Amino acid sequence: MNQRITTTVLQRLGHWALGRLQRLGRGNLFLLHVVPGLPGLLARPGLMVQQTFAIGVLSLPIVVVAGLFVGMVLALQLYNTMVDFGAEQSLGPVVALSLVRELGPVVTALLFAGRAGSALAAEIGLMKATEQLSSMEMMAVDPLRRVVAPRLAGGILSLPLLSAIFSAVGISGGFLVATGLLGVDSNAYWSQMRANVDLFDDVANGVIKSVVFGVVVTWIAVFEGYDAAPTSEGVARATTRTVVNSSLAVLGLDFILTALMFGDNT
Amino acid sequence: MASEPPLVEIRGLRFEYSGRTIFDGIDIDIRRGGVTAIMGPSGTGKTTLLRLIGGQERPMSGCVRVDGMEVARLSRKRLYELRKRMGMLFQSGALLTDLSVFDNVAFPLREHTRLPEEMIRDLVLVKLQAVGLRGARDLMPAALSGGMARRVALARAIALDPMMIMYDEPFSGQDPISMGVLVKLIREINDALGMTTIIVSHDVHETAAIADYLYLLSEGRVVEHGTPARLQRSGSEWTRQFLNGLPDGPVPFHYPAPEFGVELLQP
Ligand SMILES: Nc1ncnc2c1ncn2[C@@H]1O[C@H](COP(=O)(O)OP(=O)(O)OP(=O)(O)O)[C@@H](O)[C@H]1O
Ligand SMILES: [Mg+2]
Numbered sequence: 001m002n003q004r005i006t007t008t009v010l011q012r013l014g015h016w017a018l019g020r021l022q023r024l025g026r027g028n029l030f031l032l033h034v035v036p037g038l039p040g041l042l043a044r045p046g047l048m049v050q051q052t053f054a055i056g057v058l059s060l061p062i063v064v065v066a067g068l069f070v071g072m073v074l075a076l077q078l079y080n081t082m083v084d085f086g087a088e089q090s091l092g093p094v095v096a097l098s099l100v101r102e103l104g105p106v107v108t109a110l111l112f113a114g115r116a117g118s119a120l121a122a123e124i125g126l127m128k129a130t131e132q133l134s135s136m137e138m139m140a141v142d143p144l145r146r147v148v149a150p151r152l153a154g155g156i157l158s159l160p161l162l163s164a165i166f167s168a169v170g171i172s173g174g175f176l177v178a179t180g181l182l183g184v185d186s187n188a189y190w191s192q193m194r195a196n197v198d199l200f201d202d203v204a205n206g207v208i209k210s211v212v213f214g215v216v217v218t219w220i221a222v223f224e225g226y227d228a229a230p231t232s233e234g235v236a237r238a239t240t241r242t243v244v245n246s247s248l249a250v251l252g253l254d255f256i257l258t259a260l261m262f263g264d265n266t
Numbered sequence: 267m268a269s270e271p272p273l274v275e276i277r278g279l280r281f282e283y284s285g286r287t288i289f290d291g292i293d294i295d296i297r298r299g300g301v302t303a304i305m306g307p308s309g310t311g312k313t314t315l316l317r318l319i320g321g322q323e324r325p326m327s328g329c330v331r332v333d334g335m336e337v338a339r340l341s342r343k344r345l346y347e348l349r350k351r352m353g354m355l356f357q358s359g360a361l362l363t364d365l366s367v368f369d370n371v372a373f374p375l376r377e378h379t380r381l382p383e384e385m386i387r388d389l390v391l392v393k394l395q396a397v398g399l400r401g402a403r404d405l406m407p408a409a410l411s412g413g414m415a416r417r418v419a420l421a422r423a424i425a426l427d428p429m430m431i432m433y434d435e436p437f438s439g440q441d442p443i444s445m446g447v448l449v450k451l452i453r454e455i456n457d458a459l460g461m462t463t464i465i466v467s468h469d470v471h472e473t474a475a476i477a478d479y480l481y482l483l484s485e486g487r488v489v490e491h492g493t494p495a496r497l498q499r500s501g502s503e504w505t506r507q508f509l510n511g512l513p514d515g516p517v518p519f520h521y522p523a524p525e526f527g528v529e530l531l532q533p
Contacts, residue, residue: 127362127363130358130360130363131356131358131360132360132361132362132363134322134356134360135354135356135360135361135362135419136362137322137349138320138322138349138352138354138356139349139350139373139374139377139422140346140347140349140350140374140377140378141373141374141377141378142346146377
C-alpha cells in the first residue's frame, strides 16, 4: 500500500519534471530560431524603434515613480541606522551602491516583467489565437522574424536603460530626503558617492545584471506568448506564467550573479 | 489542354488530429486556370485541407504536390518562396489588428517587394476599390464588420497577384449585394489574371455558379466530384441532399448521440 503511494508520487514527480524539461527545451529551440533574425533588424530599424517605444518608453512612468520612492525610503532607513555609528555623511555612497548594484536591476526587472512582459505575452498569444501569426506564415512572412525578433530586441535594449533611469532617479530621491529632511550635507552626499562608487566594480556589474535580466524576462515573455494555447484561457495562462516565471528567474539569477561578482570580496 | 499537369495534386492523403482521422486517403486535382470548389458538411476538414496545401500541416501519409513540388518536403526557404505565389483568405479574415486597413493590404507588398511608396499606395487602392472598401482604408480592423474584414482580407490575399488563391468561406457574412459582387469578383480575378482558384464554401448556389469543378468531401473521403452540372444530375442520394439542402437523407445533421427520447426520459 505504502509502496504504491510512493510509486504514484514518484511517477507524478517524474511526469512533472519531464514536462518542465520539455518546456525548457522548447524554449531554447525557440530562442535558437529567433536569434538568427536579430541581425536582419538592422535593415529595418523602424520595427525595433516601434517596439522599444512600446516596451520601454511606456514602462517609464512606473519605473520613475518606483525609483523615486525606493530611493527616498532607502535614505530614511539607512540614515536611521548610520547615524548611530556617526556614519551619516556616507549616506550618498551607500544609497548609490544599493541602487546600482542591486535594487536598480532587480526591482526594475520585476516591474518590467509585470508591466511589459505580461503585455508582450498577451499580445503575441492573442495574435496566435486570432490566426494572425498563421496568416503571416501563409504570406511567407516569418512571424519569428517579423513579430518576435523586434520585441525581443526591444526588451533587451529597454531593460538596462530603464534600470539606469531607476537608479538615477532613486539616487536623486535619496538626495532630496537626505539634504531636505535629514540635514545631510549635500556636498558630502555627492563627493562621498563619487569617491566610493567604482565604475567597473559597481556600475558595470549592475549593467551586466540588467542585461541578463532583460534577455531572460523578454525571452520568457515572447516564448510564453508564442507557445500559448490559442484560446482566451491559454492567453491568460501565458500571461500569468510570464510574470511568475520571469520574476522567479530574476531573483534566482540575481543571487547567482551577485555571488559571482561580489562574492570574493568578503 | 488535358495533358497539362494539375497545379495541385493530392494523392492518397491521410491526416489525423490527435488520433481522430480527418482524411482517409483522398485524391484531388486542382486544374490550372480554373475555379475548383471544395464543399462538405461543417467539420469535415475543408480548412485543414487548405492548411495542408499551404504546408502548415504535414500529411501522415500520401502527398500534396503544388506546381510539381511536394509541399511537405520543401525546405523552409523553398516553402516560403512557394507561399509568395499563393494567396489565402482565412475563414476569420485574420487581419493584423495593429495595422489599419490600408497597411494590412500593403503588408505583403512591403514585406516582399521594394516598390516605392507611391506605387504601393496605388496598388493598395486598386485592390481596395475592387472589394468596395477604398473609403474604409483608414479604419482599424476592430472597426470593421465581419463581412468587411473578410473583404479586406481578400484584397490582401490578391495584393501580390499570386498564381493561386485559396478562399476559405469567402461568402459567409456577406449581404446579398456584396455577395453578388464577390462572386463576380472571384471569377473575374481568376480569369483576368490567369490564376487558379480554390474555394471552400457552404454556399451551394453561389459556389456552383462560379466553379468549374466541384469536390464533395465527407467523413474523410471524396464523396463525388465533377462539374456542377454533372453533380446536379447525380444519382447519389448524398449529393442530392447536400446540394439541395434537404433535412432528411444520408447526411446527418446531428453529431452522433443516443436516441433523443431515451436521453430525455433518463433521470
Ligand atoms: N488544432 C486542432 N486540433 C484538433 N482538432 C482539430 C484542430 N483543428 C481542427 N480540428 C478538427 O478537425 C476537424 C476539421 O476541422 P476544419 O476546421 O478543417 O473543418 P471545416 O471543414 O473547415 O469546417 P467548417 O466548415 O465549419 O469551417 C474538426 O472536426 C475539428 O474538430
Ligand atoms: Mg473551416
